[in-house]
Amino acid sequence: MERDWFKSSYSQGDNTDCLEVAFTGGTRLVRDSKNPSGPVLTLTVASYRDLLATLKSQ
Known part of the structure; x- marks a missing residue:
């Protein structure tokens, strides 16, 4: 399946x-x-938000 990556x-x-x-x-x-x-890597929406929050806090 083709996906839109950014x-x-x-x-x-x-x-x-x-x-x-x-x-x-x-x-x-x-x-x-x-x-x-x-x-x-496949993440749930909640896990993705947690990842972004962690990266922003670094």
């Missing part, structure tokens, strides 16, 4: 290490932007 607006340039995220119903998918065919 990178953060904070990502700059083509060689930036960053993650891509796709929203799918009740889950959020996360992958390495440099390895789009690699593993995908």
